[in-house]
Amino acid sequence: MTSSTPTTDVVAELRPGAISRTTLALFAGASGDHNPIHIDIDSAKASGMEDVFAHGMLSMAYLGRLLTDWIPQSRIRELSTRFTAITPVHAEPVLTAAIREIVTVDGEQRAHLDLNVVLADGTRTLTGTAVVAWSDPGELANATLVP
């Protein structure tokens, strides 16, 4: 790292809407995450839950969408999350990305992002970070703080 520019701007937000049981079923099949606790209420109840709840990886997939809606996917270097609370079925997550700092690594400018997913009742279900290339190496001479 040779430089660092601290900032806290929210640069992207995504509201995918209420998570339906249909979404959970489609995501289970499409993603390959077949844990029945997310799609079978009998299984959820057998584990002490009142109802099914969303895959943590569904929220993380939405985070991926948040990033790729904003920048080309090839610029994502890292994506990391901690799952901090369960997302109940019907919840409406709001995802945000904020820039923590801009650094230069191996000649590449990179933005370090803070990621959050919060439900309507204020529950934070996920915190995360991402590292994205802030501009192509060939553009470094003209790099600015706007992608």
Place this chain on the structure above:
Amino acid sequence: MSLDHAILDVTVPPIVTDVERGRIRQFAIAIGEENPIYRDRDAAVAAGHPDVLAPPTFLFGLELENSNVFADLAAHGVDLGNVLHGEQQFRYFADVHAGDRVTFESAYVDAYSKASGALDFLVRRSTVTRDGTVVAELESVSVIKNPGGKK
């Protein structure tokens, strides 16, 4: 029963699997991703890709459904109803597209307990290659609830 840390000695066989176009499209539909580079080959090619692009977290489930993770946990004392996904990390080195054949080489690399044994943590790390070149690295932390504490 809590997690038997002997799971760290499990040798995980490599997983070789094909990245399928229709599967990526279904994944995109499930998460509401409408960018056609994830849904339509022609649109992806027009955008400079060889085929539809696998979204950032696609590789996780591709490994999970082809792996023995749940069986490994069950064989080491874990009730799958007590397993939560605690953390997940991806590092990316190249895009993955439909038509790619990828190899996952994985290992359970750490296991530890917290809260006087009420929670066990298991770390699994995977390296994903295509034609011998690393395209991504994944790391998962599973959290296993032990309502009765360590036995």
